[in-house]
Amino acid sequence: MTALRLREVQAGYAGKPVVRGVSLDVPVGGWLAIIGPNGAGKSTLLKAIAGIADFDGDIVLHDKPAAELSHRDRAREVGYSPQNPAMPDGLTVTDYVLLGRTPHLGRLARESSRDLSIVDEVLHRLDLGDLAGRPLRTLSGGERQRAVLARVLTQQTRLLLLDEPTTGLDIGHAQALLERLDRLRREDGSTVVTTLHDLTFAAQYADQLLLLDGGEVVAAGTPAEVLTAERLARHYDATAEVLSSGQGHPVITPVRPFHKK
Numbered sequence: 001m002t003a004l005r006l007r008e009v010q011a012g013y014a015g016k017p018v019v020r021g022v023s024l025d026v027p028v029g030g031w032l033a034i035i036g037p038n039g040a041g042k043s044t045l046l047k048a049i050a051g052i053a054d055f056d057g058d059i060v061l062h063d064k065p066a067a068e069l070s071h072r073d074r075a076r077e078v079g080y081s082p083q084n085p086a087m088p089d090g091l092t093v094t095d096y097v098l099l100g101r102t103p104h105l106g107r108l109a110r111e112s113s114r115d116l117s118i119v120d121e122v123l124h125r126l127d128l129g130d131l132a133g134r135p136l137r138t139l140s141g142g143e144r145q146r147a148v149l150a151r152v153l154t155q156q157t158r159l160l161l162l163d164e165p166t167t168g169l170d171i172g173h174a175q176a177l178l179e180r181l182d183r184l185r186r187e188d189g190s191t192v193v194t195t196l197h198d199l200t201f202a203a204q205y206a207d208q209l210l211l212l213d214g215g216e217v218v219a220a221g222t223p224a225e226v227l228t229a230e231r232l233a234r235h236y237d238a239t240a241e242v243l244s245s246g247q248g249h250p251v252i253t254p255v256r257p258f259h260k261k
Ligand SMILES: Nc1ncnc2c1ncn2[C@@H]1O[C@H](COP(=O)(O)OP(=O)(O)OP(=O)(O)O)[C@@H](O)[C@H]1O
Pocket: 013, 018, 036, 037, 038, 039, 040, 041, 042, 043, 044, 045
């Protein structure tokens, strides 16, 4: 089954397209990383899938056309975390993570004991149990990122859209967060779509890459197919070596001297 199908998707703001001509399929349990230089349109494409940027073309979420879903139904299909999520300082971790249950709450909008136990389970799963009562303002950057992931997981959607989930994390914490996501897709069959600036991480974890530049798809395929030194030079203006790991997960190393185009 396909978790996400895009056909000739154009996305943008106030009727002005920023991304054009995107067609792809992400199978259930797959991981797509959207990559590309700053301003390429990665976040815009993710927002269109999440339902918060305008789009034309077809976006199909688990066989349901996104255009036909209500806001609430879409929020039950897709969990989305933006690059810079609003995190009200005074909220505790538990209250913030509980917001993920909003699309599931009944008409009175009161959380049930089931909602609270889902929050507990997710906090525990992400090693946030000890921080549950802490105000968000007291968390480190890495702890905040974990709280953001916890809020999305509490939404209990089969498709996770995460915009730069490793921003601000050191290499070990970034790796730990990506490993958690990888475990989720293996254990729960979740499908993951992330934007990622770290191309080595993208190549290690995603099984499909979509390279955007100037709002156009310039390459799509496996990490080994997409990541070439020539493309990094052309689309990122980067001087880098692409080392084959032999297992389809290339490693990207910036090298000197730098050759500016
Ligand atoms: N709300 C908005 N209204 C109008 N234009 C926008 C809006 N958000 C983004 N843009 C424009 O759309 C283009 C693509 O932005 P987007 O954030 O999708 O790129 P990106 O690839 O995610 O970039 P980065 O890697 O820097 O986060 C940019 O030119 C940006 O200025």
